Amino acid sequence: MEHLDVIVPVAHYEPISVLKKSVDCILDLEKDDMNVRVIYVLDITGKTDDRLKFLEGVPIAVITRTSTRGRRAGAINDALDACKQAPGNAPDYVALFDVDSRPDKNFLIECTHLLRSNKNVIIASGARFITNENENIITKTIAAEYCFFSDVYLMFERFDGFNQFNGMIGVLNIKTMRDYQFNHLNESASCEDLDFTQQAYLAGFTGGFAQNTRVGEQAPSTIKDLFNQRVRWLSGACQGLRTYLPAFITAQISVSKKLAWFLALSLPFVAFLATPVVPLYGARLCGKYGLRSVIVRTFGLVGHVWLITLCGSVALAKQVLGRHIEWGGSKRSEV
Numbered sequence: 001m002e003h004l005d006v007i008v009p010v011a012h013y014e015p016i017s018v019l020k021k022s023v024d025c026i027l028d029l030e031k032d033d034m035n036v037r038v039i040y041v042l043d044i045t046g047k048t049d050d051r052l053k054f055l056e057g058v059p060i061a062v063i064t065r066t067s068t069r070g071r072r073a074g075a076i077n078d079a080l081d082a083c084k085q086a087p088g089n090a091p092d093y094v095a096l097f098d099v100d101s102r103p104d105k106n107f108l109i110e111c112t113h114l115l116r117s118n119k120n121v122i123i124a125s126g127a128r129f130i131t132n133e134n135e136n137i138i139t140k141t142i143a144a145e146y147c148f149f150s151d152v153y154l155m156f157e158r159f160d161g162f163n164q165f166n167g168m169i170g171v172l173n174i175k176t177m178r179d180y181q182f183n184h185l186n187e188s189a190s191c192e193d194l195d196f197t198q199q200a201y202l203a204g205f206t207g208g209f210a211q212n213t214r215v216g217e218q219a220p221s222t223i224k225d226l227f228n229q230r231v232r233w234l235s236g237a238c239q240g241l242r243t244y245l246p247a248f249i250t251a252q253i254s255v256s257k258k259l260a261w262f263l264a265l266s267l268p269f270v271a272f273l274a275t276p277v278v279p280l281y282g283a284r285l286c287g288k289y290g291l292r293s294v295i296v297r298t299f300g301l302v303g304h305v306w307l308i309t310l311c312g313s314v315a316l317a318k319q320v321l322g323r324h325i326e327w328g329g330s331k332r333s334e335v
Helices: 016-027 050-055 071-085 107-117 137-158 174-179 192-202 223-250 255-289 291-321
Strands: 003-010 035-043 061-065 093-096 121-130 170-173 206-217
Touching (some): 003 071, 035 050, 107 170, 121 137, 121 192, 137 223, 192 206, 192 255, 223 255
Antiparallel strands (some): 121 170
16 A cells, blocks of 8 residues: 655744634545555744644644744645655655645646556646635736646646645655655755656656646735735746856756756746736636626736846846845735
8 A cells, every 4th residue: 555645834823713724624635545644844933833733632743843944835845854754654655734725626636647557757746726716906917827727737738847836735755765865955045846746857757747737825815915925936946057057057957847847937027028818818708707897907017027037136136145035925815
């Protein structure tokens, strides 16, 4: 029987209401014939934490951290270390979720099937959707953006591109990670997920897109939260280009992967150039949302590409000046 560990890091600022919904969703996932263990990594700031009391009352494993060392990457690394030391069989797969992740019930089954069928795939995930989509125009715009991301995933899957799954939300082949000494995530990287994916592609592995499942997540609902999120993401892109460009140029991987990687990391800095073609993609969304809603989302996307360009400029400036990228919490919705 194969073993799969589910790891969910929970920052100190995450509310208990969202945590409860996370536990309900994760425990309801279909497991097929796998032995699944669920591990929540909880950052706490004091001796009394209602979230810890809640987690201790459900059938899961809990790891507590009294520091924020490495933020999300540090929490995942602590859980990976615990997985290796736990009694019983070491896991064959590790699934990573955030506390706001809402995967379809078949997510684990579809992703592990993809990993079994292709030994070059080190991480598998599905299309993203926004769980708080109808909150305001910001969340509606990001939902439309995620439709575009799903189309890009499909295109890259077909043409041997570069699939980067935000947050590494998906299922990892942990045996492959151990064999190639991908034992820990980079806790100093602005985006540990992007850093890991780049190393994996340079080693000859890929990310696989499971087309029959999805995973939901919350979108930032304020301009401030969206701005801070994208500055951090684009700081990760800056670091990736600076660190891995020579390696990608000389790597023994396909030209299509190299080109897709470079475009994925560089185009957001000139996202405003997409302004004329945004209405064309709006037409693509008509079947999903209807004409009236598409008009609103299309105008939102036009503003969004300019915001992304601004975020890229700020990220570049911070990199040049050597300024630290702050990682703050976002306002959560009750979904």
